[in-house]
Amino acid sequence: MPHPNLRLYVDAQFASPYAMSVFVALHEKDLPFDIATVDLGANEQQTAGFADVSLTQRVPSLHHDGFTLSESSAITEYINDIFPGAPLYPLEPRRKAKARQIQAWLRSDLMPIRQERSTEVVFYGVKKAPLSQAARESAEKLFSAAETLLSHGAENICGQWSIADVDLALMLNRLILNGDSVPERLVVYAKHQWQRPTVQRWAHQVRPPL
Secondary structure, three states: OOOOEEEEEEEEOOOOOHHHHHHHHHHHHOOEEEEEEHHHHHOHOOHOOOHHOOOOOOOOEEEEEOOOOOOOHHHHHHHHHHOOOOOOOOOOOOHHHHHEEEEEEEHOOOHHHHHHOOHHHHHHOOOOOOHHHHHHHHHHHHHHHHHHOHHHHOOOOOOOHHHHHHHHHHHHHHHOOOOOOHHHHHHHHHHHHHHHHHHHHHHHHOOOOO
């Protein structure tokens, strides 16, 4: 297979959960790619140059042979459709739809958790104040859904590993790594997912100080 002309644009702190999802997807497919960092603190995502490679002016964005694409779940579906290798989603349509449902939900809901447990907790070891009532309610919603998905002792949410497992484990780790109370079954699941070699590659990126 020829070297694909692939460049992934990520945040300079390597803390975006969405950039992480695409980074893991590319490695799961065993694809060589370049990384370009975007300093979100300096608003580099709003520059004209970056707008040329990101319609939505957000990270992650992927450049592939003149084609550009933003929004992480759109990118991982594209990678899965275009490149051979390990599947990123279940092949069975309903299980694939379930994985996509989880991805969409984690990106559009649970805002109190995302606000009060930023990924600085996960990737920089920052500790945050106790959860607000709204965040505790979001956490209970997260736990209920995750425990339903992992019923019957499943290791993965769709019967086989998918990129949605990376996204769910990251959301849980926002709480786990801060020391918040999380059901033990979900702690075990998140730790298992976090040890995946492609996930560890992202976890061990060299990050600038906050």
